[in-house]
Amino acid sequence: MKVLAKPLPNIPWENPSCSNPGVLWRSTCNPIIGRNILPNSNSVFNSAVVPFEEGFAGVFRVDNRAMEMRIHAGFSEDGVNWNLDPDPIEFFPDSDVPGPFVYGYDPRVTWIEDRYYVTWCNGYHGPTIGVAWTKDFRTFHQKENAFVPFNRNGVLFPRKIGDRFAMLNRPSDNGHTPFGDIFYCESPDLEFWGRHRHVMSPVKIEKGWQSTKIGAGPVPIETSEGWLLIYHGVQTSCNGYVYSMGAALLDLDQPWKVIGRAQPFLLAPWMNYEMVGDVPNVAFPCAALVDGETGRISVYYGAADTVTCLAFGYVENIIDFIKSNPEPNA
Numbered sequence: 102m103k104v105l106a107k108p109l110p111n112i113p114w115e116n117p118s119c120s121n122p123g124v125l126w127r128s129t130c131n132p133i134i135g136r137n138i139l140p141n142s143n144s145v146f147n148s149a150v151v152p153f154e155e156g157f158a159g160v161f162r163v164d165n166r167a168m169e170m171r172i173h174a175g176f177s178e179d180g181v182n183w184n185l186d187p188d189p190i191e192f193f194p195d196s197d198v199p200g201p202f203v204y205g206y207d208p209r210v211t212w213i214e215d216r217y218y219v220t221w222c223n224g225y226h227g228p229t230i231g232v233a234w235t236k237d238f239r240t241f242h243q244k245e246n247a248f249v250p251f252n253r254n255g256v257l258f259p260r261k262i263g264d265r266f267a268m269l270n271r272p273s274d275n276g277h278t279p280f281g282d283i284f285y286c287e288s289p290d291l292e293f294w295g296r297h298r299h300v301m302s303p304v305k306i307e308k309g310w311q312s313t314k315i316g317a318g319p320v321p322i323e324t325s326e327g328w329l330l331i332y333h334g335v336q337t338s339c340n341g342y343v344y345s346m347g348a349a350l351l352d353l354d355q356p357w358k359v360i361g362r363a364q365p366f367l368l369a370p371w372m373n374y375e376m377v378g379d380v381p382n383v384a385f386p387c388a389a390l391v392d393g394e395t396g397r398i399s400v401y402y403g404a405a406d407t408v409t410c411l412a413f414g415y416v417e418n419i420i421d422f423i424k425s426n427p428e429p430n431a
């Protein structure tokens with residue numbers, strides 16, 4: 102098994118222990134970003150992190166104390182301790198992008214070829230997928246929204262598929278969508294999107310952890326076995342939604358084809374900081390760092406829509422987990 106990613110020797114990392122086992126194990130520093138890291142923040146969660154210069158940079162979901170959903174840039178030397186820009190990102194439109202900015206949430210960041218692309222849930226007559234690019238996390242150039250509303254969880258592949266950019270997304274409604282499948286589409290220029298393909302549906306059997314809706318999480322990770330996709334799955338309990346993390350493998354050349362999907366969740370909201378907060382019972386992954394040399398992976402996820410957390414694993418173990426626990430009902 103090969104992970105097709107660059108070496109990242111400074112990846113944030115902790116070894117598993119008998120009190121902290123699993124295919125993914127949590128950081129003992131969780132939550133790594135508290136809700137009040139900024140003077141005006143109510144919560145900081147569902148955020149995206151990438152290697153940048155000698156350290157790391159990211160785009161963070163910050164709900165402020167007026168409960169407005171904003172996204173902020175941030176920087177870190179070690180990927181664990183973060184400095185967030187106190188002001189939200191100001192986007193400079195590339196062309197005739199319709200404004201004004203209404204709200205933004207659940208960002209993802211993807212390095213493709215020569216720059217970082219940001220996708221996020223952008224308010225435009227309801228949620229759709231906003232697209233922007235930056236080279237320095239200081240100036241952000243906004244492109245056209247990718248889709249008509251309503252859509253969430255727009256996640257770019259880190260390289261072109263064939264000769265086109267590719268994105269996973271999740272058509273939805275204007276509220277706390279009680280349904281949702283993952284779709285795939287392609288674009289020659291990151292502006293015009295088409296060739297829409299269905300990827301995966303929820304697993305409707307027995308009201309399991311991914312029976313209500315699913316959505317792509319971090320940028321897919323390229324391996325010799327296929328694209329490793331970590332995603333969120335939602336269960337509707339008698340007391341509301343429960344958001345857990347799962348894993349699947351997608352075909353390298355035709356990523357709308359699912360070649361593996363694990364039946365059990367990878368990580369579910371078990372810790373107090375995942376069970377208690379503004380929205381209880383949420384573990385929502387938006388980013389992963391990968392060390393191509395050792396296959397170590399660090400997953401960033403929002404907990405209870407309140408704080409930002411980190412979990413660790415090995416790409417190889419996650420792929421073994423998918424292969425040895427296949428979902429029979431997908």
Ligand code: BMA
Binds near residue numbers: 206278380
């Ligand atoms: C989704 C999004 C996420 C959030 C989740 C749980 O619809 O709004 O940002 O984490 O619900 O509230």
